[in-house]
Amino acid sequence: MNAFRIGFGYDVHQLQPNYEFWLGGIKLAHEKGAVGHSDADVLIHVICDALLGAANMRDIGYHFSDKDPKYKGIDSKILLAEVMQLIRDAGYEIGNLDTTICLQLPKVNPHIPEMKACLAKVMNISEDSISIKATTTEWLGFVGREEGVSAYCVALIYKV
Ligand SMILES: Nc1ccn([C@@H]2O[C@H](COP(=O)(O)O)[C@@H](O)[C@H]2O)c(=O)n1
Numbered sequence: 719m720n721a722f723r724i725g726f727g728y729d730v731h732q733l734q735p736n737y738e739f740w741l742g743g744i745k746l747a748h749e750k751g752a753v754g755h756s757d758a759d760v761l762i763h764v765i766c767d768a769l770l771g772a773a774n775m776r777d778i779g780y781h782f783s784d785k786d787p788k789y790k791g792i793d794s795k796i797l798l799a800e801v802m803q804l805i806r807d808a809g810y811e812i813g814n815l816d817t818t819i820c821l822q823l824p825k826v827n828p829h830i831p832e833m834k835a836c837l838a839k840v841m842n843i844s845e846d847s848i849s850i851k852a853t854t855t856e857w858l859g860f861v862g863r864e865e866g867v868s869a870y871c872v873a874l875i876y877k878v
């Protein structure tokens with residue numbers, strides 16, 4: 719049975735002062751931002767990894783190397799659009815995505831509708847296909863110490 723395939727993504731980025739905080743395609747106002755070679759949008763990165771994993775097409779760093787100056791500071795929405803092209807070129811469409819952001823502060827719930835609208839537009843899928851959830855880690859670990867943000871995504875894709 720090859721019609722439906724699932725994929726999983728996990729990623730972490732450091733949080734530091736004087737960096738922008740891009741998450742789910744939008745910029746959050748916060749005293750810390752995410753550090754990476756790209757804009758460090760951890761939610762988009764896990765979506766890319768889950769989709770690539772579902773299609774058995776390696777991972778985000780395989781396609782967009784963090785050693786390549788071409789990707790320095792790049793808007794992760796551009797990478798997501800390229801991943802969607804790879805997935806569709808291989809004959810797949812998205813079933814649904816379910817994601818969890820692990821972040822102590824700030825609260826992201828008020829921003830989730832805007833993130834969903836943004837991602838749905840980039841991916842050309844319905845907002846109903848994208849679930850975004852958030853949790854703190856109750857002040858425990860690197861997330862709890864506000865040293866970093868992590869995220870998880872599971873994705874279902876199917877052959878069209
Ligand atoms: N950065 C975050 C973290 C959590 N939320 C929302 O708050 C709820 C309670 O968080 P717990 O970690 O105490 O379970 C959580 O279910 C989310 O709805 C958030 O918006 N932003």
Ligand SMILES: C[C@@]1(CO)OP(=O)(O)OP(=O)(O)OC[C@H]1O
Binds near residue numbers: 758782
């Ligand atoms: C996105 C890429 C490329 O700019 O860089 P980062 O922003 O460092 O992100 P990460 O998830 O660590 O690795 C994937 C890289 O391909």
